[in-house]
Amino acid sequence: MDLSAYLARIGLAAAPPASAQGLAALQSAHRRSIGFENLDVLLGRAIRIDGEAVFDKLVRRGRGGYCFEQNRLFADALHVLGFAVRPLLARVRLGQAWEAPVPRSHVLLLVEIAGEAWIVDAGFGGALTPPLCLRDGASALTPDGARHRLRHIGAPGSLIGEWLLERAGPPEATDGRAGDATGWVAQYGFDLAQVCADDLEQVNHWTSTRAGTRFLTTQVASIVLDTGFAALTDTRLTLYREGRTERREIEGAQDLRETLAGTFRIDLPEADLARLPVFVG
Secondary structure (H helix, E strand, O other): OOHHHHHHHOOOOOOOOOOHHHHHHHHHHHHHHOOEEOHHHHOOOOOOOOHHHHHHHHHHOOOOEOHHHHHHHHHHHHHHOOOEEEEEEEEEOOOOOOOOOOOOOEEEEEEEEOOEEEEEOOOOOOOOOOOEEOOOOOEEEOOOOOEEEEEEEOOOOOOOOEEEEEEEOOHHHOOOOOOOOOOOEEEEEEOOOOOOHHHHHHHHHHHHHOOOOHHHHOOEEEEEEOOEEEEEEOOEEEEEEOOEEEEEEOOOHHHHHHHHHHOOOOOOOHHHHOOOHHHOO
């Protein structure tokens, strides 16, 4: 990949070191600069997750993407920077019990730094989830006032079994799927099983084409702010900053285009705006 172009896209003047601090800095810059969005899914386009296609869309063309695109780009950058990284598949559990029968529909990354395993996610469409060392009870506080922690559902002292990423904090700083809970809620669960390229292709295809699923029925965009989070759900815009929530309705295609560019840093061509389902019919 063109590392210089990627760093320019996320606003970094220099490459961070291959350390825990460098990982956190890179993820934070990525999440604040490249919006999460599913607009191509709604436009009926196939979602490609090979490195060249993802780089062209998210870096060269200034678009955003969802987890399979975001974390492919992020993983490619980590490889170039010297990190050891591989993908993991997760079951999204927002608003559900951790044992609920839900499919694996999300990808995150496992990174090894100085002999320790860390999880990092540049593609979850919600408030910032910082890198966490893979330890039972590991936790971190985020700029929007939320806390995240890891809980191991398995034998004590073993990495085998289910891991649960949980979140506690203001529900206004989420994309709404967690309801109004302020205590600990499950964000997603995962294990450390090896994931190959075909696994990712299959799950990406299901997630972007399965009728009735969230990405095919709801227009979504989100981005991390310095002290909060911005979310778009169909035509409802929510801004959560410094403990305050602002909400408004998007008023037409031009308003949407300006909001995508100004708030979410997504450059959507005018030709695509009129084809979005929220403006059709």
